[in-house]
Amino acid sequence: MTDIEFLKYPIGKFQFDPNSDEHSLQKAIETIKSLPEHLMETVKYLSEPQLDTPYRPGGWTVRQVIHHVGDSHMNALIRFKLALTEDNPTIKPYDEAAWAKLSDYSFEIELSLALIRLIHAKWVAILEHMTEADFQRTYFHPESQKAQTLLEVAHMYAWHSQHHLSHIQQLMIRENWTTPTP
Known part of the structure; x- marks a missing residue:
């Protein structure tokens, strides 16, 4: 299936249930907790040309997605800390597309994978x-x-984690990229 909507939202668009229960919250936290390991396992055998392949026409490359997750989740951690220490603070939005054009988005992915691992350890x-x-x-x-x-934001970032992981995994399936065994 190459429907552009599926390529953009392989797990669907984020929808928050305001009546979510403790079980769904624990599942969201576990998703956030496990993202660094899942992401590292997913991309560890990708070649440089594969890392520089867009996950969809007009979309970011796998490399850019990984750097974006690091930046996005760094902002999420800061926003959580602000909300926990201030009364309804106004957060600072940022232009994700413009950030993806900065030079650090061409760096090796290990830098952002390490950043994601550390951010998620603190966040969890x-x-x-x-x-x-x-x-x-x-x-x-x-x-x-x-x-x-x-509560909503925790669920949103659990979705965000799966959303971008799925972008990479679906690309790998479409391109028939096999994972070699070490």
């Missing part, structure tokens, strides 16, 4: 010690003009 340490009240804390996102609870 916070997530696993948050109370129910902590997950109800909010930040204000000026692009959407709404306050978002950290």
Whole structure:
């Protein structure tokens, strides 16, 4: 299937259930926790030309996706800390497409894989010690003009983790890139 909507959203668009329960939250935290390992395992045998292959026509390369996840999740960790220490802070949006054109997005992926591993270790340490009240804390996102609870944001970044991991995995399937055994 090469439908552009599927290529953009291989696991579907993010939808948050405001009535999510403790089980769905724990599943979201586990997804965030396991992303670094899954991402490293997925890309560890890719060649340089494969890393520089876009996951869809007009889309980012695998390399850019990995660097984007590092930057995006770094921002997420900072936003969590702001919301946990301030009353409904206004976060700073950033132009993801412009960031993807910066020179560091051409660097080797090991830098961002290490960054993702470290960010997720810190982030999960916070997530696993948050109370129910902590997950109800909010930040204000000026692009959407709404306050978002950290409960919603945790679910959104679990989706974001799977979303970009799936971009890479689906490309590998379409291109029939096999993973060699060490």
